[in-house]
Amino acid sequence: MTKTKLFSELRLRDVVLKNRIVASPMWQYKGLDGHPTDWHLMNLGRLADGGSGLVFQEGTTVSRSGRGTVGDLGIWDDEMIPEYARITALVRANGAVPGIQLMHAGRKGRVMSASDGGGSITADHGIAGWDEWDVVAPSAVAHAGLPVPRALSRSEILSLVDEWIAAARRADAAGYDVLDIHGAHGYLIHQFLSEASNIRTDDYGGSPENRARFLVEIIEGVRSAWPASKPLLLRLSVVDGAGWEIEDSIKLVSRLAPLGVDLIDCSAGGMVGPSLAASIYGYQVHLAEAIRRATRMATSAVGLIVHAQQAEDILQRGRADLVFLARELMYNPNWPIDAAQKLGDEKGFSVANHRTGYFLGRRATVMPDLCSSTFYRATEV
Ligand SMILES: Cc1cc2nc3c(=O)[nH]c(=O)nc-3n(C[C@H](O)[C@H](O)[C@H](O)COP(=O)(O)O)c2cc1C
Numbered sequence: 010m011t012k013t014k015l016f017s018e019l020r021l022r023d024v025v026l027k028n029r030i031v032a033s034p035m036w037q038y039k040g041l042d043g044h045p046t047d048w049h050l051m052n053l054g055r056l057a058d059g060g061s062g063l064v065f066q067e068g069t070t071v072s073r074s075g076r077g078t079v080g081d082l083g084i085w086d087d088e089m090i091p092e093y094a095r096i097t098a099l100v101r102a103n104g105a106v107p108g109i110q111l112m113h114a115g116r117k118g119r120v121m122s123a124s125d126g127g128g129s130i131t132a133d134h135g136i137a138g139w140d141e142w143d144v145v146a147p148s149a150v151a152h153a154g155l156p157v158p159r160a161l162s163r164s165e166i167l168s169l170v171d172e173w174i175a176a177a178r179r180a181d182a183a184g185y186d187v188l189d190i191h192g193a194h195g196y197l198i199h200q201f202l203s204e205a206s207n208i209r210t211d212d213y214g215g216s217p218e219n220r221a222r223f224l225v226e227i228i229e230g231v232r233s234a235w236p237a238s239k240p241l242l243l244r245l246s247v248v249d250g251a252g253w254e255i256e257d258s259i260k261l262v263s264r265l266a267p268l269g270v271d272l273i274d275c276s277a278g279g280m281v282g283p284s285l286a287a288s289i290y291g292y293q294v295h296l297a298e299a300i301r302r303a304t305r306m307a308t309s310a311v312g313l314i315v316h317a318q319q320a321e322d323i324l325q326r327g328r329a330d331l332v333f334l335a336r337e338l339m340y341n342p343n344w345p346i347d348a349a350q351k352l353g354d355e356k357g358f359s360v361a362n363h364r365t366g367y368f369l370g371r372r373a374t375v376m377p378d379l380c381s382s383t384f385y386r387a388t389e390v
Contacts, residue, residue: 010355014324015317015348019062019331021240021271021307024186026062026106026331028360029324030345033311033333034065034110034189034244036081038122043073043083045092053096056338057103060345060360063331064105066096068112068191071176072169074143075113075197078122079136084111084176090183097184104362108187109180110244111173111231115197116146116158116206129155146200147207147214147223153281166213166223169197174230186239190227193246194279198224202261203280205251221261225268232269242309244274247296251280255296259303272307272330273300290315297329309333317348 016028032053039048049066056064070076070083084093093109100107119130119142130139145165146158161169173190180188192198200206201223207214213222228243235241243265247258262273275297287293293312301308311333314320320332338344346369349360358370 010357011353013321013349013352013354015321015332015352016354016356016360021187023238024106024240027104028060028062028345029331030061030063030320030348031108031309031331031333032056032061032064032105032338033335034067034191035335035339036067036077036122038078038080038124040080040082043070043076043081043085044089045082045096049082050096050099053107054099054103055342057100057105057107058362058365059338059342060349060362061105061334061338062345063108063187064100065108065110065187065189065333066093066185068110068196069176069180071111071113071172074145075115075118075172076142077114077118077196078120078125079130080122081114084109084179084183085172087179090179093180093183093185097186101184106186107184108189108242109183109185110189110191111176111180112191113169113173113197115200116144116150116152116155117195118142118144118158120155146197147209150206150208152195152206160209163211163213170223170226170230173227174234177231177234181234181236181239187242188231188235188239189242189244189274190224190231191244192224193244193274193276195246195249195281196279198227199246199249199280203249203251203253205280217257217260221264224261225265228265228268228270240271241269242272242274243270244276246277246279247275247293247300248277249280250278253280255299258296258300262300262304262306266304266306270306272309273297273304274309274311274333275300275329276311287312289313290319291323294323294328298327301327301329307331311335317351320348321352 019026097107144158151157294310297308297310307330309331310329358366
């Protein structure tokens with residue numbers, strides 16, 4: 010039995026994660042006009058039960074028009090707080106810390122989800138209210154294959170910052186303990202950062218400082234509304250394939266550190282083409298490592314982290330402080346329980362919540378070689 014890094018605690022402000030495994034935000038496309046349903050309770054609940062230390066709710070929009078697609082979740086109304094409080098209570102009761110990602114899709118809004126064919130929503134889709142869905146961006150520059158968005162006015166930008174602040178306040182009231190600002194994947198914040206989508210000539214465009222202004226205002230506003238005891242994360246496309254490079258991210262992160270961001274959630278892409286193109290194990294880990302080394306900020310790595318030993322190695326080598334998993338946890342929400350077994354971590358089945366851990370421990374005692382097909386053939390009756 011060993012003590013692994015993967016199952017060691019991490020403290021961020023006053024929040025203690027029981028291990029370094031994070032369920033990465035994953036849209037479910039199952040919201041009803043932004044409201045969560047029993048699906049979200051089930052999905053996030055099973056991720057918590059599976060042993061992840063921190064379970065993120067999918068990208069949840071700060072305003073109705075900020076949705077990417079019809080099934081996205083939103084947190085734009087106080088009435089939604091009790092609905093989300095059910096989710097945070099369930100996640101917490103199953104041993105994980107509940108986290109929320111806040112977002113606005115900007116020019117990538119009003120689309121069909123990829124699993125429903127993708128593309129911009131039109132009258133042909135028969136979706137009520139689609140024509141009132143205002144698609145906005147820093148500039149009237151379209152994302153490939155999508156319609157030209159409406160450029161935001163200055164006063165609209167200020168109102169949007171207020172919407173982020175109000176959403177953070179609601180997230181706190183609903184019981185989330187960690188907040189991740191979605192500044193990646195070609196969505197609104199990223200659209201401001203990138204010269205490919207931001208051609209404004211006012212003080213929200215032009216120089217890197219100006220293009221970062223929207224993000225800085227959101228961080229300052231959210232940090233003032235989000236309790237000092239709770240950590241604030243920022244997801245960035247550290248490289249985006251459209252001109253934004255690691256050096257740009259390093260400069261940006263160095264400016265943001267004093268504003269109270271606690272960890273950079275390092276992703277990539279989304280400005281041109283899909284964000285999920287890569288097919289190499291740990292294809293984004295070097296980004297988390299580069300940001301961590303250059304800025305001394307805590308980072309997380311995400312992207313095809315599949316094997317328990319792979320995750321352990323990332324942490325052992327100081328390449329990141331947390332590992333985020335998405336599709337692997339979708340495949341097996343009990344990945345953390347399995348990882349503890351594979352690594353021989355001393356916590357064993359106690360990485361799961363109490364009752365699940367108890368019964369899995371009993372199962373292992375009764376049939377120690379349970380997973381071996383040789384054993385099955387030898388003992389079949
Ligand atoms: C179904 C699905 C939904 C996703 N939704 C989000 C999301 O809401 N916010 C986000 O930042 N990334 C989202 N992602 C990206 C993941 O969080 C993750 O960064 C990416 O899938 C790479 O990790 P993986 O290789 O472990 O899947 C989504 C990915 C998938 C597969």
